[in-house]
Every structure is written in C-alpha cells, then in structure tokens.
Amino acid sequence: MSQPPVEYIRRITDNYAKLGYKAYQWVNNPEVPPWTPLKKPLSQCKLGLVASGGIYATGQIAFHFKDDTSFRAIPTTVKTTDLRTAHFAYDQTDARKDPNVVFPIDTLRRLVKEGVVGSLAENFYTFMGGIYSSRRVADDLAPRLTERFVADEVDVALLVPV
Amino acid sequence: MDILKAGNPPRAAFLDYPLGHTTGKPSQPELQREIMLQALESFTSLTVPGQIKVLPFRWDDEDWKPTAMTEGDARTPRHDTPQYQTEEDRIRAEANAAACEVCEVRTSAIG
Numbered sequence: 621m622s623q624p625p626v627e628y629i630r631r632i633t634d635n636y637a638k639l640g641y642k643a644y645q646w647v648n649n650p651e652v653p654p655w656t657p658l659k660k661p662l663s664q665c666k667l668g669l670v671a672s673g674g675i676y677a678t679g680q681i682a683f684h685f686k687d688d689t690s691f692r693a694i695p696t697t698v699k700t701t702d703l704r705t706a707h708f709a710y711d712q713t714d715a716r717k718d719p720n721v722v723f724p725i726d727t728l729r730r731l732v733k734e735g736v737v738g739s740l741a742e743n744f745y746t747f748m749g750g751i752y753s754s755r756r757v758a759d760d761l762a763p764r765l766t767e768r769f770v771a772d773e774v775d776v777a778l779l780v781p782v
Numbered sequence: 783m784d785i786l787k788a789g790n791p792p793r794a795a796f797l798d799y800p801l802g803h804t805t806g807k808p809s810q811p812e813l814q815r816e817i818m819l820q821a822l823e824s825f826t827s828l829t830v831p832g833q834i835k836v837l838p839f840r841w842d843d844e845d846w847k848p849t850a851m852t853e854g855d856a857r858t859p860r861h862d863t864p865q866y867q868t869e870e871d872r873i874r875a876e877a878n879a880a881a882c883e884v885c886e887v888r889t890s891a892i893g
Binding site for chain 2: 650685720778
C-alpha cells in the first residue's frame with residue numbers, strides 16, 4: 621500500500637520549532653486562482669519555463685543563499701553539460717548528474733522535435749527558491765518573471781519547483 | 783503535496799518523488815519524457831482552477847519517505863555570496879563580469 625506524500629509543512633514547522641526559530645509563515649492562497657483555458661493545441665504553443673532549483677549555466681553568476689531574489693535567463697539552446705546548480709535546501713547530487721530532473725531542457729527539446737510542443741521560448745528562467753521572505757517573491761521576483769513571459773509571448777508557462 | 787495545495791496554482795501535476803527530482807530520475811530520458819507528457823496533458827485535461835493531477839509514477843520503493851519526514855534540517859548554511867558548483871564556474875563568471883560594463887542578460891544576475 622502506497623504511503624501518502626511527505627508532509628513537508630509539518631516537518632519543517634517542527635524542525636524550526638526545535639531550532640528555536642519563530643514559526644515559519646507558509647504561503648497560503650485560499651482564493652480561487654486565476655485561470656485561462658488553452659487557446660490552441662499544445663503542438664502550436666510556445667512554452668516558457670521557470671525553475672526554482674537554483675540552476676545556472678557556467679559563466680553566469682551562481683546564486684547565493686540569503687534571500688537571493690535574482691533570476692537567470694538560460695538560452696534554450698544551452699548545452700546540458702554547461703548547466704550547474706546552487707541551492708541549499710535539497711540534495712543536488714542527482715540534479716548535478718542530470719539537470720533534467722529539476723530543469724527538463726532535453727525532455728522539452730525532444731518534445732518539440734516530436735511535435736508535441738510547438739516551440740520553446742528563447743530563454744528559460746531560473747532562480748533559487750530558498751527565499752524566506754514570501755513578500756519579496758510576490759512583490760518583487762514574481763512580477764519581474766511575469767513581465768519576461770509576457771515579453772517572450774509564451775502561450776503556456778511551466779513552473780518547475782523543488 | 784501539502785505545499786502545492788497551500789500555494790494553489792491554476793493547474794498542477796504532482797510527482798511523488800524525493801525532493802530534488804521534480805521532473806524525473808537522473809539519466810532516464812524515457813521516464814522523464816513519460817512524466818513530462820503526462821504533466822503537459824494537464825494543460826488540456828484540468829478544467830477547474832486549482833485542480834491537481836497526481837502523476838502515476840512511483841519511486842522504486844517508499845523507504846525515502848519516513849526519512850524525509852523525520853530527518854532534521856539537512857540544509858547547508860545560508861551563505862550570502864554566490865555558491866559556485868565548481869571553481870572554474872567562479873573564474874568564468876568573474877571574467878564575464880569584468881569583461882562587460884553593461885552585462886548581458888544571460889550572464890548577469892537580473893534583479
């Protein structure tokens with residue numbers, strides 16, 4: 621019998637309490653989220669992506685771990701072997717072996733070749749998701765990323781968290 | 783799943799894999815492709831805002847779950863300087879930063 625998904629909120633809240641930290645204020649969005657139906661088949665869509673696993677390309681500045689709200693633009697023609705990770709809150713061993721587990725670039729390039737997805741945006745965006753200030757993400761980082769998606773004229777956006 | 787539900791995005795596909803494996807297992811492109819196909823299908827099959835599709839893939843065993851639930855905070859310290867994966871990365875990044883007065887979007891930190 622399958623075990624249920626891990627309760628990260630409870631575990632992390634308990635850990636913080638044990639460490640003597642103030643209770644972490646988890647983001648909770650109770651309102652119905654905005655929702656738009658797909659206007660054309662995926663095979664005709666341009667797909668954008670943002671990943672929070674701290675992925676960067678060699679030559680770019682790596683992320684730091686203290687509420688880094690910067691993001692990187694990684695060309696979707698990037699060599700997979702040029703990808704790196706910098707993050708403090710997950711085991712990066714497998715992501716460093718194969719970045720596709722947190723940044724599915726080869727997977728998506730293949731699906732474009734197969735005609736499943738129309739095309740990829742010129743750049744995919746990445747950031748380091750270990751940002752303790754949810755206000756800075758909501759008010760600062762998310763709007764800047766949204767601007768990019770709008771400017772890139774993507775039809776769909778895939779969010780890949782860690 | 784609990785964090786996903788609290789965030790409440792318009793549509794979501796949930797993969798019950800260990801942290802750091804959001805889109806699959808390393809060096810398994812066929813599996814990664816299957817996972818992605820099922821996830822992308824959500825763009826058309828999910829019709830109610832906030833709906834979550836649970837993807838039908840299982841990590842080999844579920845031994846990782848009890849550990850994930852009970853282990854202490856295994857995070858590394860929160861350094862406030864760029865944490866390069868390799869020393870070569872740091873050298874390249876610093877050379878790029880030095881070489882341009884107005885850094886290109888692709889090499890520099892944006893924001």
